[in-house]
Amino acid sequence: MGVKQLGIVGQSVKRRDGIGHVTGQTQYVDDVFYTGMLWLKMVRSPISRGIIHGIDTSKAEAFPGVVTVVTAKDVPNNWYTILCLIGVEPNDEPVLAHEEVMYFGEPICAIVAETEAIAAEAAGLVKLDIEELPPVLDMEFAISPDAPAIKKWGNNTFMYDGYNHRKLRFGDFEKAIQQADHVIEGDYSLSPIEHAPIETHCCVVKPEPDGRLTVHSNTQALYFTMDNTAIILQVPSQRLHMIGGTVGGGFGGKVDVITEPITCIAAMKTGRPVKWRWTREEEMRKSSTRAGVKMHYTDGVMKDGRIIARKVRSLEDSGAYHRHSPYGVQKHMANLPGPYTIPNVWVDAYCVYTNRQPSSAMRGFGVTEATFAVECQMERIARTIGMDSWEIRLINAYRNGQMRPVRKVVEDATLIETIQAAAELIGYELPAHLKAMSSDDYAGNGGHHG
Amino acid sequence: MESITVTFKLNGKTTAVAIEPLESLRTVLREHLHLHATKAGCGQGGCGSCTVLVNGEPVLSCLMLAALADGQEITTLEGIGTPQHMHPLQAAFFDRFAAQCGYCSPGMIMAAKALLDKNPHPNRAEIAEALAGNLCRCTGYVTILDAIEDVVTQMQEA
Incomplete structure (x- = not known):
């Protein structure tokens, strides 16, 4: 078959979204602002491995301008369930850590405040009591008999049909x-x-009067995100009005359903729109x-x-x-x-x-x-x-x-x-x-x- | 802290805005004045996606205090063209597929404009040097340089 018979093949076609991009009219998630919108900042683990004995949020909650603090207790189903539908189990990652921390930067609790600066300042007031354990950082060591088992099933590998490989x-x-x-x-x-997209992770959620949530996300996988968010929130997916499609660079780095569930919970808890946007440091050091x-x-x-x-x-x-x-x-x-x-x-x-x-x-x-x-x-x-x-x-x-x-x-x-x-x-x-x-x-x- | 009022010429119009003293020009443009073309990529002067022109010079608006913009002339991407009437650089970026995800494009175009306003006939190395502070992550540098070279050629022929 000649190229001509294939119609569009072999021709240069202009991007549908190109004019918006070059004139600054394309709306990315961080360009979404709502009146009365709150800002979210994450308190993260300062160490690579440890046991959580206490999370004291009292000072942060009392800080002027802080509206609420979201902890593991607020998450209806506190598991990331990313690939449970294709047999990647058992679920191993909490949405918010409460028993142990497994990596430097793991999310522990979220501060929701009137401004981004207040949220960031109050995040520094959360007192963490974490007993540090020696981290396992080398793969050969991790699969050796000398390594402590960091996974609850007793070793440090995913189990494929009963085998550790x-x-x-x-x-x-x-x-x-x-x-x-x-x-x-x-x-x-x-x-x-690191994927290092120029646009960092960002999510904006607005609670609607009818009980639905409008979710602006820069995920690369909108329906996947909707399903997983619904499982974590324990709500029917029809309550989530997902708006996506414009991603400022992803490369696979924006398919983990990391920002949406917590931002939704913050919006449900406060009844107000909430934005969570990651800093460059979070993008480089904390994202997958x-x-x-x-x-x-x-x-x-x-x-x-x-x-x-x-x-x-x-x-x-x-x-x-x-x-x-x-x-x-x-x-x-x-x-x-x-x-x-x-x-x-x-x-x-x-x-x-x-x-x-x-x-x-x-x-x-x-x-x-x-x-x-x-x-x-x-x-x-x-x-x-x-x-x-x-x-x-x-x-x-x-x-x-x-x-x-x-x-x-x-x-x-x-x-x-x-x-x-x-x-x-x-x-x-x-x-x-x-x-x-x-x-x-x-x-x-x-x-x-x- | 008490708000202060700064007044500058923004895309040709005199604009007064109440700001917090330590707010960056980028924050004021995006969050007070709702001009969202200027992007936030790093907030630490590393990526160039917030580049705007201050008195014709390319400036990283995330690192400039908005208070220092008082009395200055600010140009953002919105000020150089619209979808109906694109600036030649915008048209060239569109024609050359020099915008993939588009997030770095506003900064790239403003940095390129600053160069061409001063030096209408740069060679490719000079263009690359002028854009050295602007990062793209979607493998777009070649098409970006091609787009700017197209505009240089158009200006030579005009």
Whole structure:
């Protein structure tokens, strides 16, 4: 089919919201102001791990201009229930901490006041009695027998079907690695990455006379936020009139349903509109990040370039709570072998809990980290056995009809064609035998079978 | 603290406003005068999204006390163009897809305006230097520089 027949494909289309953006007419959440609007500031944990013995809000409540203080007692269902609907359980993160704190910056109670400055000042008057415990900050330590269990279920990993890691087994790795001409190992790691949107988290909630709440949110996932907020508030979702759609940068950092429930509770408790906007410091140090990851690859490679065995052990740092990481590790596990046909695969992927700020969604989370490691490892293999970087990938690239380690038959492969097109675009002349390869050429990768 | 009144010329109109003595110009623009184009990204002079012009100079309005604006001439993004009559920089940012999420765009456009008002023929390096204090997080720098270069070319041809 020609591009012309596809209509809009191939044409440049102006952004619908572009003129609003360049003239300053687009309304972001922080541009919403209501008469009589109150301001919310969060009191956060000053340490990484500890037991809460007391939260004394009396001085803050007595401070002129403070209207109320929201604590765990005010939260109808004090659990973030982010992924409970897809089996990420048990719920592990309170909306507001009341028994223990698990990371530096964890929300404890919210000050609601006539001005933002008063709320910030009164937040400093809350007296916290927290018994400090040694934090678990290193993933290898966290999964060692010496580490204290920071999770109530008795260890420091998410449990996948009874195992402390997500397993992927395909073929017979142990046997295949014995038959390989080369055993090539590589370690790869990524630091946590902050999304750093220019617009910080912000939520404005206005209680309406009919009992509904108008919720202005810069979430990236409005319906998801509505469902989770309704579960936390224990109200039918029809009581929440969600207004969103304009996000000043998200990148996955604004899907955690972090601001809306508490702002709603503050509005319900006071009967007045409330705004909670995060400072830059909160955005950088307290919001979730991309997870830090450590991956170790052990590959069995033949002299002709075929990878016949691949074993990966990966640790992904979820920080103090689940958020989206158990799901991210699931995707991570599936992508750690890479888009290559390898008949014998062994993956152990751990979702590890530590006392650092929670990690969560960010642009292809789980997958991006795996791709980084896989492609570094492919380079390492190419250099170790003295093969061209293009050839090592084209030989091993998956073909249509082949079985992937996750037990899905490849149906829509375009990897070979994409690599060939990339070579053409940069003016690199592939040798004839690589140019002749195609995703439908089953025997093209040296007789690899599914 | 007692309120004080400051008077300045804002987007061409003489404006008097009662403020708290320690309020920033950004807060006064956004929260007293309801001009929301000027954005709040960091509140500490790090991101440039609150850039406005004071007597033609680019200024981070989060770091300037509003009291110091008394008697000065302030220009915000609202003062240079409207959706019906866009400033050439606004039109170029729109045409070049130089605004993705849009949050840094007001500051970017005001910083660019300050440059072009002084130096109508900057090269790409000079444009980049003038925008060095403005952060974009949606990978927009190339299109932003392209947009401003378009305006420079238009002015040369005009």
